[in-house]
Amino acid sequence: MTRRLRRSVPLAAAVFAAALVSAQAAEVSLKLADSLPAGHSITKKATQYFFDRAKTLSGGKVEFQHFPAEQLGKAKDLLTVTQTGLADIGYIVPSYVSEKMPLGAVAELPGGFNSSCEGAKAFWALAKPGGLLDTLEFKPNGVRVLYVVALSPYQAIFSEKAGFKSFEDFKGRKIRSNPGPMELALRDLGAVPIRMTPPEIFDAMTKGTIDGALLPYTSTFSYGLNAVVKSVTVGQNFGTVGITYSINASKWASLPRDVQEALTKAGDETVGHACAQFDQEEAELATRLKDTGTLMVTFTPEQEKVLEANFASVSKDWAQNLEKRGKPADKVLAAFRAAIAAQR
Template sequence: MKIRTLMAVAFTAGLAYAGQAAADVTLRVADSLPVGHFFSNYATKYWMEEITKRTKGEVKFQYYPAEQLGKAKDLLALTQSGVADVGYVVPSYASDKMPLTAVAELPGSFSDSCSATMAYEKLARDDGILAQKEFKPNGVRLMFTLVLPPYQVFSGKKPIENIKSLEGLKLRTSGGAMEATVRSFGAVSVRMAAPELYESLSRGTVDGMLFPYASLLSYDLAGITGYGTVGENFGSAVLTYVMSESRWNKLSPEARKIMDEVGRETSKRACSMTDKDTKTDIEKIKAKGVQFVHFEGGDRDVIKKKTTDVSKAWAEALDARGKPGSELLAAFHKALEQ
């Protein structure tokens, strides 16, 4: 009788241990950001560390930065297939599968990172229109996000003096709505991922790029950049980390709750720190010899008209494809106001 009792206790303990072991998971996180990139420092590492701490070690991570697990353009597919559990996805790199996210990349609608990030996240979580119409059809769920501060135009060697200076320039874009913005000012859009930009600018494959201040420093481009704009909004880029729904559903309810909370905190933390850095970044770029110009007078009218036209055309093009372009544009502007 004692032996049977001991065996039963041992069996129950074994089941409990097996259940505990099965609950502990290690997730592979993959991105294309260079080591030391501000988004990685402000968001990615914080997110991983906080989740591991708050789950008391139930959820751990293996981190693969700098395209170690795959190219930037392939990270959505790699996350969907399970090669990566959590992937860094720039939706404009996969604009054929995530065209709606470009609403936060349209020019002229915001002046700082946090207003755009909070507005975008509101639409991309829970029952938001982006969560339902963009993320869900792709089988992924938003972990955290950052809408970068408004993009400026930077040129390697060709001076930027007024808005007409952009005509004919070959400018790197990340794709999506940014391509339409570049074309509207008579420039030529050259679509490429950010890690390829240093070599392309050095060789003259592109004349310049649309880029935020912080990324100009993170990708070490300030030293080969001669001219840039300040205080403009030529669009932006949305940065996201996503997990497949199938992988998400395998996590414990407690882990999912913590990851959702930390994800929201991470988005807010990243945009706040990014906005705080903007003035310092401008001074650092100036110290590298970059000459800045702020467009005034008639150039302002031209910029306002063209950016408004780009947004309207973007929405109407999606409407024509049966997608909620105009509805989403209105929802994003309403979220910005809130």
Template sequence: MQRRHLLLAATAGLAAPALPRLARAQAAVTMRLSHQFPPSHQHAGILVAFAERVKARSQGAIDVQVFPAEQLAKAGENFPGVARGAFEAAAAVNFQWGNTLPEMNVITLPYLFTELERIRKFPGSPAAQYLEGLLQKRAVRNLMWLYTTRQAIFTSGRKPLVTTDDFKGVKIRGLNALTDHALTAVGAAPSSMPGPEVPQALQSGVLDAGLTDVSAAVSRRFYEFQKFGTVTPWFCVFTHVYVNPRWFDRLSPEHRAIITESAAQAERDQIPLTEEVAAKALAELKARGMTVHEQTEAERAAWSAAMQKPVVDAFLKLAPEGGARAIELLRAL
């Protein structure tokens, strides 16, 4: 009998340490985050820092696994993947929602929302909350807004694009069918294509001119095959990270708070970083030999008068229910 008690006590002693291990295993959280940016992009760095912050604050209980450069899923596969729960989170550029959620294009309407003071106010604003509500109806929950750019550069090889007349007959890279209305309005022939394909198209003559943000013009070496560049606050772009709401709601309140607070920190960190990257990119384009023209206020007004209304009109047709409200909220910032 005494031996039996000793065996039971020993068994209990061996089993006891396993309970905390089991509890830790059940509490562990994995968050797979897919995005399209290469590891060198400023957003990739911010998302790695976000993952590290979450891991530190949760004492290792939350493992955010970041998959850059479409390693987990292609850009077009991210939304259905997160909505179905195939993975927990993804990042998208706002205008990539296209016709699926046309109101998301409001941020990128030409000359509508490019002042840094207003951009700083966007995360957490009624405008952001309105778009987040629309995302919620699409079975995803927004987590953070990462400021991407507010300065476009129109590059060209034969002559600079300074006046609206300079666009006539120019084959130019467009962003999407919506913003292409601005380019056709001034006589250009836009052709939408993914950013990585643009350098080859410019070098081969398929395109005469490029449209991108100043940082991408450096990373894709536009200065090697485009002589001129006109810099203008033509658009604003945000990249946002969204999560599967069913997964997020199953997390403990403590874990949700850690992820949310770390996301807010990433939003704050991204704004000065993007401005710094853009300033360095502009200086590098000049140093590499590109003739860069920074648009004057008068030139900006002329471009805006010719380009903005056709895009706004098309936007309101594309988003008849919420487009006007989205513009109103953005203008109120």
């Protein structure tokens, strides 16, 4: 045997042994499905961070298989995908499944908070295990929330064709929004809300099918919309999207206690880490938009009061409509506002 071969044999054995230990250490493999492109800000700042923390806190006992970009199902179907076990953890947005989780849209009400961290931490207080939304909606649907995401407050973004320059220009504009509270807010401003998924917005704005959209600046860049956006609002809160990453309850019950503890701690840490990252990025991207010639539209104090009244009316109508259906929306709204106030 040559000297080089004698040196390589122990090295190969060591590599094989390390790989074997690693494979043995990962006792639990979890499939996570979402609808986001792999490079989305949420994936980078929340999901990947959660993966890394869970692996570290579990001592390598848990690993993840990530299925992004609707590989296992459309965004609106990911609750079912998680309930049936096709995925262990799913990107579950209450407003996408409003027939099953209508109260979860409380995080999406416009005007309620000033930053991602205010919104995310308040939403987390209600959605985490033992919270009010967990009791009312997530647990009855057979899922347990691991962590939540609330992006920075949404702004109104517009294409060059839209010619948006002032508050009055909302009237008659076709604007993509999430279903629910955002639609109500736009209608009160005289705009026409349009439903479509984020990946569809670029073509729709380019072709003039819609004039604009409600999105945070982070998503504006994640979906490449900065290439077509020419004017945006500044300092508003047209709502956000309340996102959960939730695990199938039966799958959760089957996990070893130490893995459960690792996932719980990783999820709690992810909420605070991700929202701070979103808020920082939002400020940086606002500067980038301005520096590249985007018109940054601000409103007068009188117009701000109109918006404030608009948003208050939307929240009231949202709660009243659900109360008529026997849903305790007033209680949920009060709890959400209290959770925001507690942070201030």
